[in-house]
Amino acid sequence: MERDVTLQISGRSAAEIAASVRTLIERGELAPGEPLPPVRSLAETLGVNRNTAVAAYRQLTLAGMVVTRGRGGTHVADPSPVAQEGFAADSVLRDVATGNPDPDLIPDPSRALAKVAGRPVLYGEPVVDPGLERWAASWMRPDLAPTDVRLTITSGAADAVERLLAQALVRDDAVALEDPCFLTSIHTVRVGGYRAVPVPVDDEGMTVEGLRSALEQGVRAVVCTPRAQNPTGASLTERRARDLRAVLRAHPYVLVIEDDHFSMLSRRPFHSLIGPEHRRFALVRSVSKFLGPDMCLAVTASDPETADRLAMRLSPGTTWVSHLLQRLVLALVTDPEVVDGIETAGAHYADRNHAFAERLTALGVPTDAGDGLNLWVALPVPARDVSEQLMRRGWLARAGDAFALDEATDAPAARRLRLTVHDLAGHDADRLAADIAAAVRAAGGRLVAAGVG
Incomplete structure (x- = not known):
């Protein structure tokens, strides 16, 4: 050929x-x-x-x-689209692959909307609402070691990552991505024409040897999820973050982007791989997981040069984030009742995921619940075989190979299911767990006896 x-x-x-x-x-x-x-x-x-x-x-x-x-x-180049998060259109199956937050736990903005009306904002004014900037500074700066940090507001985390990569890279530049990886990050890198270099993820997050290898291959940017990594649920431990910072110390001009998407909902402490001397960095936190996906706003804290380049792509009057939206976010995140509700939501996601992991483990499918909205379930057989069996039982699940950068059929992700089960309880949760165990058996897999493995 x-x-x-x-x-x-x-x-x-x-x-x-x-x-x-x-x-x-x-x-x-x-x-x-x-x-x-x-x-x-x-x-x-x-x-x-x-x-x-x-x-x-x-x-x-x-x-x-x-x-x-x-x-x-x-x-x-392959122009085929990357799988995306969200509900499956026109499916009669019960969708447990959405990656969505629980709509009942998203705060009602009706009361806050009445507070945000005020003087209209005109062309040429600052792109960041002063009140939101003050609140965001207290939210972001304590978690970054570098002291010279500036804030930018974008239309969500995906928008921030896309603009950050675009201001620093050209087509075919190499970008280190976690493997398995968040679907939107895969899509962003593919559309931008960048070359993804996979960095394996384990229970403590991005691996040290994986990052070292990526840097040796000449990556110009690193995209990392410090907590609630999607799809695995892994979070950087203090030790792992320290070791990653040590590796990055010799590469201070590689752009490091931390996407702390779960932020206020996370049950894990935040540990950053951005060291005090790193020169090109950005910490991104969106509000979509706790205020809703339609609340398209994210805060980016970055070094001054990156902030200046990012600001050039957010010119006043054209691509800035609406001040009405900025004021609405500020009204919500400073409302004690809303903040209490966010804390309750974070506990709910953790409790439901842990309970479902225990159900699966008891049925012979050992599962550990990480942090985040989803469960990353290890299987003894290919996940696609299990997902096909689940479809026959009325469930729509997502096989882990959709998140894999390693395209090998025997890659670890190919034997994983990513499930969104926090809206299941009681009979529904019991039925899905039993159906997963039955699907594993039907696909030729062996279940693990209780107390073994």
Whole structure:
């Protein structure tokens, strides 16, 4: 196949070679994911300098037509969409894969809305509401070791991460992502044309050797979830955060983005991998998990240069976050009743997840509940086989390979289910747990006897 592709490509200059490859892609003669010839063999076949072939591939990479995978070579870009969070449309199955917070635990904004009306905000005014900025400073700065920190408001955490990467990177730059990874982060990196470098996650969060390897591969940014990692529920321990900071000490200009998405709901202490001397960093906290996904607002605390670059992408009057929304968020997070409700919600998610993990363990599917909205359930058989069995029993679950950067069929995530079960109790929770155990058996898996494993 490689020889056939090489023979189809023509041209003497980099522009001609790139145009030839692009034509083959547009005609469907090169399929998404298909490998392109190595630079050396392409140059030899076309009788051009190796640098000419390199330049052609670089043009295609910048155009988003191809992606490079280091030693894995250059491949036609795959435009297929990444799976997203949320309800499955038009499904008659009970959806336990949503990743959504409980709508009954999201505060009613009606009373707060009456407080936010006031003087209209005009073009050219500061993009951050002064009251929200004062509250956000007390929320963010104590958790960052660097002292020179500035605040920015964006339309949610995904918006913040996308803008942070865009102001620091160009297409084909390498980004370290947790593996398994939050679906939105995978989507953001793919759409931006960056190259994802997987960093394994264990029970203490991002691994030290994984981060070290990613830095050796030349990543220019690291995206990490310090608490309630999605999908695993892992949180950085104090020891792990310290060891990660030690690795990053030799790379102070690599942009480190911490997405503390669960923040006020988390049952775990916050430990940062951003050291006091790190020069490029951003801590992002959104309000979507405790005030609702439609409350599109996040606070970013970053170094001054990153803040300045981020601000350039949030020009007043065009892409700023509505001051009405900023005032509404401030009214809610400073309301003692709402704050108490957020604490109650955090305890609810933890209690429900722990209770369901105990149900599964008692039925022979040993499960530990991490932090966050979801459970990451280990299985003795491929998760897709179990999810198919669950569909026959009326449940829609999500197999772990959707979150994996490692595409190998035997990757650890391929034997995991991510479940959102905090809205199940009593009979419903018992039935799902029993159906999971039955699905494991039907897929050829063995259950673990109580007290074993």
